[in-house]
Amino acid sequence: MGIAITLEQACAWLREQDDILILTHQNPDGDTLGSAFALYYALRALGKRVRVECSDEFPRKYRFMFPDYQPEAFEERFVVAADIADTQLFGKKLERYSGAVDLCIDHHPSNTFYAAQTYLVADAAATAEAICDVIDGLGVTLDLPMATCIYTGLSTDTGCFRFSNTTAKTLSTASRMVALGVDNAEINLQMFSHKTQSRIAIEREVYNTMEYHFGNRCAVIWMTRAMLEQAGADDAELEGVSAIPTQIEGVEVGVTLREKEGGYKVSLRTSRYINASEICARLGGGGHARAAGCFLAATLEEAKRQVLVLVKQAFDRYDAEQ
Structure with missing residues (x-):
């Protein structure tokens, strides 16, 4: 198990390194990619050789952050993980680095400290928020490409600044990025408004699976591989689907x-008083208080049962305290 370090220590260590590999998590989202590429641009500005890798292909919707990126071939001498709380999130291609990460920069309270050293900002809305501080600490002047990456990470993990993890610092950081020229309106449009026909098709199927439990305070949806194949939807098009249940009035816990x-990947979203991370931790996963996940090697019905048992216990504890 590695150790936690301060911002100053993380920046000092990064300044000493070269030939740096930055890892992003599988099924990459705007925060892991935004964090990785913001750091990539900053380290490049310091004259260092840097490469960003992922087990999965970079989704097309995020390529505006790195339109001209061509990975440079070199043997890495220092490995950084961006927004990766656990080695289980590395994916097949990167799993060889599970025991070789020198520095992890993250914001997940459930981080397992698998890296030699970890700079963890558990109250940050997104890892991109921590990366902004790292760039400042490195003495690099923020430019538009870095700012675009940071803004995208912030917007992704706050649901366009709608989620309860949005803080005054989150908003001030976003404001700073916009002041640097970030086209926030266009990014928000691309990230949260535009949908492909296949995304609409899978949403239609998902709504048909909806189940309600515990006095309609919990809603469950699911997606099978057959449903995804029929809709023609890929991983990049599924971001945000797990937020559907908690968009329903009266629903406090959404299970996807x-x-x-x-088996089944479980995404848990909660709107107020139920801790999603605590529930998923009991199932071998983790995350945040309002958004967490895990994987269950089970059938659909058994996976639902395991999750719902714990959700009911959480509701019962809350009700008993009122």
Whole structure:
């Protein structure tokens, strides 16, 4: 198990390094990619050789952050993980680095400290918020490409600044990025408004699976591989689907189950008083108080049962305290 370090220590260590590999998590979102590429641009500005990798292909919707990126071939001498709380999120291609990460920069309270050293900002809305501080600490002047990446990370993990993890610092950081020229309106439009026909098709199927439990305070949806194949939807088009249940009036807990090889990936979203991370931790996962996940090697019905048992216990504890 590695150790926690301060911002100053993380920046001092990064200044000493070269030939740096930055890892992003599988099924990459705007925060892991925004964080990685903002740091990539900053380290490049210091004259260092840097490369960003992911087990999965970079989704097309995020390529505006790195339109001209061509990975440079070199043997890495220092490995950084951006927004990766656990080695289980590395994916097949990057799993060889599970025991070789020198520095992890993250904001997930459930971080397992697998890296030699970890700069963790658990109250940050997004890892991009911490990366902004790292760039400042490195003495690099923020430019538009870095700012675009940071803004995208912030916007992604706050649901366009709608979620309860949005803080005054989050908003001031976003404001700073906009002042640097970030086209926030266009980014928000692309990230949260535009949808492909296949995304609409899978949403239609998902709504048909909706189940309500515990006095309609919990809603469950699911996606099987057959449903995804029929809709023609890929991983990049599924971001935000797990937020659907908690958009329903009166629903406090939203459960989304997605069929993967060997079982179901569970995404848990809560709107107020139920801690999603605590529930998922009991199932081998983790995350944040309002958004967490885990993987269950089970059938659909068994996966639902396991999650719902814990959700009911959480509701019962809350009700008993009122």
